[in-house]
Amino acid sequence: MFINFKNIISTIVTVFTVTMFFSCESNFKAIQKLNQKTFTPSGQADTINLVYTDSGKVKAILVSPKMIDYGSLENPYTEFPKGIKLTIFDDKNNKSYVDADYAVSYKKTNLIDLQGNVKITSYDNKILETAQLYYDQKNEWFFTEKHFKYYDAQGDFLQGPGVDFSKDFSIFNMQKSNGEVNNIDE
Template sequence: MKNITYIMFKSIAIISLVAMFFSCTNSKKEVQDFLADKNLPIAVGKNIYHVYKDSGKVTSKLITPLLNDFTNRKEHPYNEFPKGIKIITYENNGKDSTTITGNYALTYNKTKISEIRDNVVIINHSQHSRLETNQLYWDQKEKYFFTEDGFRLTNPTDTINGFGFESKQDLSKWIAKDITGKIETKEESL
C-alpha cells in the first residue's frame, strides 16, 4: 500500500511538472517586450573581451567588466557599460593603434554613436598624443570624436587645455575651442 501511494504522488508530481513546462508559451518577442517595459536588459555580460575583425584582420578590441544589452528597445536600442570600457582600435595593418577608456559608456546601435563619460582618456600610441576629458562622443561610422566639455590634449611638443574639441579617431586633424596652453606652429611660406 505504501508503494502504491508513493508511486501515485510521484506520478502526480511528474504530470504537474510536465504540464507546467508545456504551459509556458511565451514567444521571444513577448519576453523582449516584457523586459523593455520593465527597463531591464535583454542580456547581461560579465568580463567581456570581444575582438572585431574585418576581412580576417583585427580592427578593434572591446574590454569591459559589465555589459547590459538593451537592444530590445524599439526606438533607440543601445548597449550600456556601467563599469567602464576599454577599446583598442587598429589602423594600417595594426601599426597604428588608439586606446579609448572611460568609466561609463553607452553605444546606440542604430546611429553607431557612443557616449563615453567620467575619466575619458584617448591615447594615440604611434603619435604619442593623449586626450583627457569627462565626456566624449564617438561617431564610429565617421571615425570622429567630439566634446563640448573641458579637455587636455598633450603630445611631445604641446599641452593644450580648452572647452570643445573635435578630431579624427586617431587624434589627428583636430579643432580645439576656447583654448589655453603652449602650441608650437610651423611657419609656411606662400
C-alpha cells in the same frame, strides 16, 4: 424629519464621492503602472573580452567588466556601467587606446557616449583627456562640449571647453583654447 433626510442624503453623497475619489486614485495608479516601460535587458555579460575583426584583420579589442544589452527596445543600446578599455588597430597595425569609466553605444544613431575619466592615447603618443566624449562611428569623429586637455609627443599642450577631431587626430577643431605649442609645421 425633513432635515434628517437632507442630512442623510448629504452624508450618502459625501461618502459616495470620497469612495469614488479613492477608487479612481487606485485605478489611476494601476493604469500608470501598465503604461510604464520596463527596461529589461535582453542580455548581460560579465568580464567581456570582444575582438572585432574585418577581413581577417583585428580592428579592435574591447575589454569591460560588465556589459548590459538593451537591444529589444525601440531605441536599442548597449551599456558598459563599469567602464571600458578599448584597443584600436589602424591599417598599419598601430595601436591606440580609449579608456572610460562608463560607456553606452546607441545602435540606431551609431553614437558612443564615453563618460568619466575619458582618455585617448594614440599610437604616436597624443593624449586627450576629458570628462565626456562622443564618438560618431559612421563619420569616425570625436566631439565634446566638456573641458579637455590635449598633449602630444613634442610637449605641446592645449586645453579648453569643446573640441572635435578625427579619429587619428589629423583634424582638430577647438572652440576656445589655451596652451603651449612649440613645434608649428609650416
